[in-house]
Amino acid sequence: MKTRWLALSAAVVAVAAGLVTSGAASATDPLTLDSGYVTDAAGVLSTSEKDAVETRLQELTENSPADLFVVFVDEFTSPSDRVEWADTTATRSNLGPDQYLLAIATDQRSYYISAAEGGPLSNSRLDDIEQEIQPLLAQDDWDGAILLAADEIQGDGGAGALQAFLVVAGLIALALVAWLVIALVRRSRRAAAIRKRGAMPEHPDPADPFSTLTDEQVQTKAGSALVQADDAITSSREELGFAIAQFGESATAEFTTAVDQAKAKLSEAFDLKQKLDDEIEDTVHEQRAWNIRIIRIADEIDDVLDANTEAFDSLRKLEQNAPQELERVRRERAALAPVLAGAAPALAALSATYAGEALSTVADNPAQAQERAGLADHAIEAADQAIAAGRTGEAAFAIRTAEQSVAQATQLVQAITALGSDLAAVETQSRALVAELQADVAAAQQLPDTGGALSAAASTTLQYLQAAQADLSGTARNPQRAFDALSAANAQIDAAIAQGREALERTRRAEQMLEQTLTQAGSEIRTAREFIETRRGTVGSTARTRLSQADASLTQALTLRTTSPDAALTEATRALDLARQAISSASADVSAYNSRGYDGWGSGPFGNSGGSGSSGGSGLGGDILGGIIGGLLAGGGGGGSRSSSRSSSWRSSGGGGFRSSGFGGGRSSGGRSGRSGGGRF
Numbered sequence: 001m002k003t004r005w006l007a008l009s010a011a012v013v014a015v016a017a018g019l020v021t022s023g024a025a026s027a028t029d030p031l032t033l034d035s036g037y038v039t040d041a042a043g044v045l046s047t048s049e050k051d052a053v054e055t056r057l058q059e060l061t062e063n064s065p066a067d068l069f070v071v072f073v074d075e076f077t078s079p080s081d082r083v084e085w086a087d088t089t090a091t092r093s094n095l096g097p098d099q100y101l102l103a104i105a106t107d108q109r110s111y112y113i114s115a116a117e118g119g120p121l122s123n124s125r126l127d128d129i130e131q132e133i134q135p136l137l138a139q140d141d142w143d144g145a146i147l148l149a150a151d152e153i154q155g156d157g158g159a160g161a162l163q164a165f166l167v168v169a170g171l172i173a174l175a176l177v178a179w180l181v182i183a184l185v186r187r188s189r190r191a192a193a194i195r196k197r198g199a200m201p202e203h204p205d206p207a208d209p210f211s212t213l214t215d216e217q218v219q220t221k222a223g224s225a226l227v228q229a230d231d232a233i234t235s236s237r238e239e240l241g242f243a244i245a246q247f248g249e250s251a252t253a254e255f256t257t258a259v260d261q262a263k264a265k266l267s268e269a270f271d272l273k274q275k276l277d278d279e280i281e282d283t284v285h286e287q288r289a290w291n292i293r294i295i296r297i298a299d300e301i302d303d304v305l306d307a308n309t310e311a312f313d314s315l316r317k318l319e320q321n322a323p324q325e326l327e328r329v330r331r332e333r334a335a336l337a338p339v340l341a342g343a344a345p346a347l348a349a350l351s352a353t354y355a356g357e358a359l360s361t362v363a364d365n366p367a368q369a370q371e372r373a374g375l376a377d378h379a380i381e382a383a384d385q386a387i388a389a390g391r392t393g394e395a396a397f398a399i400r401t402a403e404q405s406v407a408q409a410t411q412l413v414q415a416i417t418a419l420g421s422d423l424a425a426v427e428t429q430s431r432a433l434v435a436e437l438q439a440d441v442a443a444a445q446q447l448p449d450t451g452g453a454l455s456a457a458a459s460t461t462l463q464y465l466q467a468a469q470a471d472l473s474g475t476a477r478n479p480q481r482a483f484d485a486l487s488a489a490n491a492q493i494d495a496a497i498a499q500g501r502e503a504l505e506r507t508r509r510a511e512q513m514l515e516q517t518l519t520q521a522g523s524e525i526r527t528a529r530e531f532i533e534t535r536r537g538t539v540g541s542t543a544r545t546r547l548s549q550a551d552a553s554l555t556q557a558l559t560l561r562t563t564s565p566d567a568a569l570t571e572a573t574r575a576l577d578l579a580r581q582a583i584s585s586a587s588a589d590v591s592a593y594n595s596r597g598y599d600g601w602g603s604g605p606f607g608n609s610g611g612s613g614s615s616g617g618s619g620l621g622g623d624i625l626g627g628i629i630g631g632l633l634a635g636g637g638g639g640g641s642r643s644s645s646r647s648s649s650w651r652s653s654g655g656g657g658f659r660s661s662g663f664g665g666g667r668s669s670g671g672r673s674g675r676s677g678g679g680r681f
Contacts, residue, residue: 028073030088033101038146042072042106049143056150064154065120067099070146074107086114087672097216100126102149104137111137112678113149118216121153123675129153130677137681200288210295215288222291225298226269233262236305262301269297322395326383329402333376336406343369343413350420355476361531361583362419365412368534372409376402408534415530422523427479429516430472433486436512437461440494464489483520487513510565514557517572521554524579532586538593543586550578 033039037057038050045053053070061067069090076085086103095101100121101114111134113126121129129152136145174181205211210218236259272290276282282290343366350359383398444458468482468489494509528547532539553575560568 027075027077028105029078030085030092031071031073033069033071033089033093037067037069039069039071042074042104044072044106044140044142053143053146056147060150060154065098066153067095068102068146068150068153069093069095069099070102070104072104072106072142074105076103076105076108076110082110082112082678083114083676086112086678090114090116090672100153102146104142104145106140106142109680110678111681114672115675116672123677126675127677130679134679134681210292215284215291218288218291218295222273222294225295226266226273229262229266229269229298229301232301232305233259233266236262258304262304265297265301265304269294272297322383322387322392322399325399326380326387326395329376329383329399329406330380332406333373333380333402336373336376336409339410339413340366340369340373343416346413346416346420350416350423352475353477354423355478355481358423358478358480359419360587361527362412362416365416365534369409369412372405372412376405376409379405411530412534415534418530419527422527423479426483426520426523427472427477429519430468430479430482430486433483433490433516434465434468434472437465437486437489440490441465461489480520483516487517510569514561514565514569514572517569517576518554518557518561521550521557521572521576521579524576524583525550525554528579528582528586531583535586535590539586539589543582543589546578546582546585550575550582553578 028041031039031041037054038045040050057068057070071089076082079085079088082103082105086101089103090099090101093101095114095116097116097118098120099116100119102111103114104111111130113130115121115123115126129149132152133145133149136142136148200214201208201211213221272294276287276290347359347362347366350362356363379398379402383395383402386392386395386398441458441461464485468485472479472482490513494513525547528543528550532543532547553571557568557571557575560571
């Protein structure tokens with residue numbers, strides 16, 4: 001081992017020989033520790049010394065409740081204070097309460113042992129260990145100081161283990177003489193454990209990831225999560241600024257909204273942290289619940305920011321290959337021409353057969369498809385000009401707009417054909433229901449009718465049949481309205497004849513009615529979805545909610561289809577009604593928007609030229625651009641959603657880190673005790 005006089009002698013000889021030159025020590029900022037126990041950034045340990053120290057520190061981990069990590073640097077900088085420097089390095093390396101960091105600045109001649117609150121060693125014990133190793137550090141006996149620190153820490157742990165063994169042995173001995181005393185001691189220990197556990201559940205809950213964490217661990221994780229979320233938002237705001245400069249405000253509007261939403265959530269988290277820190281005393285259950293809420297808010301912020309990153313990546317890829325992507329979109333636009341040409345004739349053919357009310361959801365689809373095609377042409381032209389001018393960011397957004405416009409135009413035309421098929425199917429079902437109801441009327445007339453209920457039901461059914469047959473004949477047929485009337489009549493006649501029919505017959509009819517209602521509900525839901533998706537820029541939350549509930553009711557009806565036909569029919573009927581409410585609400589939203597009008601492109605990236613006015617459709621501003629850009633930036637249209645992934649960097653079971661990724665992200669330190677200790681040597 002090195003000694004002080006050897007070091008001084010070597011220095012004197014070096015000076016005498018003229019081999020020593022003046023130089024400044026290497027400054028070192030707080031860092032992340034290496035994978036082993038020793039991080040020798042100052043290069044003061046030989047290979048054999050480092051191997052011996054690593055082996056000893058591994059033994060310490062295996063034989064004591066504490067871990068010791070060591071870092072050598074030349075000087076502590078940013079901060080230069082040894083306490084702040086060591087605590088920051090320990091936090092960056094995710095050291096837990098039972099993990100200690102001995103930080104040594106060899107040229108600065110300063111050292112300190114960083115410790116988190118709640119560790120197995122008291123502050124006074126740490127002070128003693130620092131005093132014990134100080135003479136060895138003063139002699140530059142680096143490995144000797146580490147080995148002594150390990151011995152002192154393990155010696156304390158061994159003493160604690162021996163003391164625990166003696167206590168247990170004493171309790172066992174006392175148990176042979178006075179079992180009552182032991183019972184009292186055990187009861188006291190259980191009470192102490194309950195107090196120590198605080199609000200932590202006594203038994204882990206597999207559905208609750210926090211149930212295995214102590215209150216202190218939850219608090220530490222909440223603080224780290226809050227800092228990481230704040231850093232992620234800051235980084236995302238910086239990234240957003242670059243994106244606005246690259247693609248323009250129109251292309252990044254949804255990203256701006258995402259950052260604003262994340263900031264609002266962060267404000268809620270800071271409010272909870274303030275409640276935890278104020279002078280009002282909170283219960284342990286409140287503290288735990290608020291800390292868990294802070295962690296979950298940080299996760300929500302992570303999700304909000306991550307949900308928009310893929311759209312950035314997609315736009316950047318388009319920007320990199322803008323000429324090739326523009327040619328691809330041009331080919332797609334060219335293939336759209338014959339599809340558009342067939343839209344008006346297809347609608348005209350349906351109009352010659354069905355009433356206008358039955359075609360209301362696709363009545364303006366040809367015009368809407370033409371508007372989408374016009375938007376695609378305008379966007380392609382703008383992209384071409386932007387590429388020629390070297391504005392690749394603007395070109396990427398224009399290409400994506402053209403791509404989505406072509407896709408929506410195709411969907412609008414296909415909706416016409418799909419509705420025709422649906423109406424034909426409903427008409428077929430309605431005609432079959434007419435025949436069945438006629439048979440029901442005949443059957444009801446043959447059944448006993450003591451109270452006149454069957455006669456009244458038969459008369460009402462005949463009236464419904466007459467109205468339905470009018471809707472199913474001529475050149476203005478309305479199969480949906482006919483089906484509604486026939487369904488109502490069928491319900492009434494079935495209720496009337498149920499008293500004279502066996503349960504099996506009632507079940508058969510209920511199942512048949514269920515299938516018909518399921519088909520109609522599916523048709524209405526599909527019609528509503530296509531209507532909303534192609535006009536999502538102007539359709540509000542009410543229509544979307546009704547559609548979601550209709551879909552859920554239809555799923556429930558299908559689940560109950562075999563086990564409970566009556567309950568399934570109730571759910572299917574509810575799904576049908578909700579789907580129609582969705583169509584009605586969506587149509588009202590579109591009409592309300594059309595009444596306000598739109599002035600074209602406004603302040604968008606393509607200027608005012610080429611935009612349509614407020615008449616003849618839903619308008620390019622909200623219905624088209626809102627639908628296209630809204631779907632694009634929310635993950636729809638231009639390719640799948642990306643689920644965020646999170647990773648925890650836990651050095652041991654006692655501590656850990658939290659990473660929240662956004663457009664940027666970052667790390668921060670916190671959670672060490674910052675005790676007064678260490679010194680110079």
